[in-house]
Amino acid sequence: MSRRDAAMTYVERGWHVFALSAGKSPLANCPTCRTGAHRAPAEMEACGCLTCHGFYSATTDLDRVAAMFAGHPDRLLAIRTGKVSGIAVVDVDPPEGLDTMRDLMAEGLLPETCAQRTGSGGWHLLYEHPGGYVMSGAGKIGRKIDSKADGGYIVASPSIHPRTGEPYTWRWDYPTAPLAPMHPTLVARLRPEPPAPRLATGTGFTTLTSKRLQGLVDTVLKAEDGNGNNSLYWASCKAGEMVAKGEISEQVAFAALSAAAAQLGIPERDAGRSPQHGTIGSGLRRGTR
Ligand SMILES: [Zn+2]
Ligand SMILES: [Zn+2]
Numbered sequence: 001m002s003r004r005d006a007a008m009t010y011v012e013r014g015w016h017v018f019a020l021s022a023g024k025s026p027l028a029n030c031p032t033c034r035t036g037a038h039r040a041p042a043e044m045e046a047c048g049c050l051t052c053h054g055f056y057s058a059t060t061d062l063d064r065v066a067a068m069f070a071g072h073p074d075r076l077l078a079i080r081t082g083k084v085s086g087i088a089v090v091d092v093d094p095p096e097g098l099d100t101m102r103d104l105m106a107e108g109l110l111p112e113t114c115a116q117r118t119g120s121g122g123w124h125l126l127y128e129h130p131g132g133y134v135m136s137g138a139g140k141i142g143r144k145i146d147s148k149a150d151g152g153y154i155v156a157s158p159s160i161h162p163r164t165g166e167p168y169t170w171r172w173d174y175p176t177a178p179l180a181p182m183h184p185t186l187v188a189r190l191r192p193e194p195p196a197p198r199l200a201t202g203t204g205f206t207t208l209t210s211k212r213l214q215g216l217v218d219t220v221l222k223a224e225d226g227n228g229n230n231s232l233y234w235a236s237c238k239a240g241e242m243v244a245k246g247e248i249s250e251q252v253a254f255a256a257l258s259a260a261a262a263q264l265g266i267p268e269r270d271a272g273r274s275p276q277h278g279t280i281g282s283g284l285r286r287g288t289r
Contacts, residue, residue: 003077006158007065009175015085016058017065019051022074023162024155026054040229040270040279055080055153076159081136082150088134088182088190089148090125090141097122097144104142113180115171116154119161124154127182133273134182134190147190151277192273209247213239213256220260228264229279232257232271236280240287250275250284257283 001009007017021027028034033052038044044056050068051057058080059065069075081089090110092101101123104110116124129149136152139145148154155161157168157175171177216235223231239253254275261271261280272278 001158003069003158004066006077006156006175008062010079010156011060011062011065013175014060015087016060016080017156018055018058018078018080018153019068019072020076020078020155020159022076024076027051027075029053036233039233039282042270055151058084058153076162077156078153078159079156081148081152081154082134083129083131086129087149087179088127088129088187089152089154090123090127090182090186091118091146091148091154092123092125093144093146094121097142100142100145104145109183109185111180111183114175114177116157116175117169117171119155119159119164119166119168121164121166124148126179127186128179130182130187133192133269134187135192135274137276140190141186149190209242212242213248213253217256217260220257221263223264228261228266229270232261232264232266233279233283235260236283237287240284240289242287243284244288253284254280 010017019027029052030049033047033049038047038053041056044053047053047056049057050064055078057068058078069077079085079087081087090101092098101110110125114126116126118124134147134149136147136149140147155168157170159168160166161168216238220228220231220235236253236257239248239257242248243250243253254272257280258268258271262268266279268278270278272280272282275281275284
């Protein structure tokens with residue numbers, strides 16, 4: 001199947017698709033977007049550029065998809081996972097992950113579903129997204145089994161794996177097999193930790209570094225209407241620098257910033273549900289660089 005036909009089939013299923021480099025990495029942002037013109041997830045999704053912001057560029061608009069690949073025969077076709085596409089994917093890395101997969105199957109945790117053989121000899125098991133937030137991450141389901149759900153993506157057939165030269169292929173050669181619901185036990189493993197207790201502002205900070213963190217929180221809380229997300233991003237970058245210097249832990253920074261975001265009324269899906277997600281996650285990563 002050509003990339004174009006494959007993309008059409010995916011889009012028909014409601015899956016959002018986008019382009020990766022031949023090496024499986026996201027394409028570089030354009031100079032404007034590189035300067036941070038679009039930082040919050042909603043801004044990145046609304047960005048008019050064709051391929052900026054990685055999986056946020058994923059779309060069901062086939063003209064846009066065609067333009068992403070025009071003149072770039074080496075680019076890989078990828079599917080954005082998570083609520084937006086209605087899928088949560090169990091990503092099995094060979095060889096150890098195959099053993100874990102067998103164990104999970106024996107436990108009845110991996111019902112038969114739409115599946116893709118990866119170019120490295122592993123599997124992508126595609127399940128119905130259960131709603132709410134489902135975390136993505138390495139080893140979250142078991143040894144060498146990753147989750148690709150909200151905030152994630154998978155490389156898709158007919159892409160060729162850059163290391164092995166082998167193609168991604170759908171089981172039974174077609175990606176139209178029905179999606180089974182994800183087993184509740186797996187879903188439970190992929191829910192975020194309950195939110196950290198809120199830090200009262202203006203109290204409880206004694207050390208100099210804690211006072212600096214408090215200063216960042218206060219700045220976020222003083223943000224003017226409509227500027228909350230930018231302010232949160234700025235504070236997250238600064239907090240990331242403190243994390244990089246070992247002054248505070250990532251968890252402490254995240255707890256303080258997410259509490260401030262909640263007080264400002266920034267939705268959790270934008271602010272980020274963990275230190276790896278959303279505006280806070282982007283800021284912390286940037287700050288620690
Ligand atoms: Zn751009
Ligand atoms: Zn942009």
